Amino acid sequence: MRNSIQRARSAAVAVSLAVALASASAGAFATEKADATPEAPAVTPSAETVAAQYCNNIADAAGDARFARQAAALAALERDIEDRLARLEAKRAEYQDWLDRREKFLKTAEEGLIAIYTQMKPDAASAQLSIMDEMTAAAILSKLPPRTASAILNEMDAAKAAQLTNIMAGLADRTTSQRKSG
Structure with a gap:
């Protein structure tokens, strides 16, 4: 582990020396641009910047996909509720029919029973x-x-x-x- 850290430091020192030599040699050859403003160093995008750009680029697509999943889930739940309501209504109609037949039977039996006791x-x-x-x-x-x-x-x-x-x-x-x- 220590060896790899030392190698990384040595590589960083070597790169910074190379950059310094390159900029010094470029300064020696520059004759006409001595008074010009120095150019801004080249900015390399960091990993955080790239990740943020990626997230910003796909945010709309991700939101649309999430909305589509939620809409599909709601539609499935709605179909399930409608199916349950239809079955419930069928059962209610069945019970109402049974109740009507029972009431009719009781009324007929009641009238018949009263007629029997009357006789x-x-x-x-x-x-x-x-x-x-x-x-x-x-x-x-x-x-x-x-x-x-x-x-x-x-x-x-x-x-x-x-x-x-x-x-x-x-x-x-x-x-x-x-x-x-x-």
């Missing part, structure tokens, strides 16, 4: 409604014609009939308050 004898209907879920039994009773509902409640155990009547009264209060607030 039943009060003692048979009261026996079935007594063992049924209280909310369901109260909902059925509330949709029956008043004469049929009263005959069924008359055939029930008094405690069960009172419980179903309280539930139906609560349903009526909720329905009334929802109509007033809505």
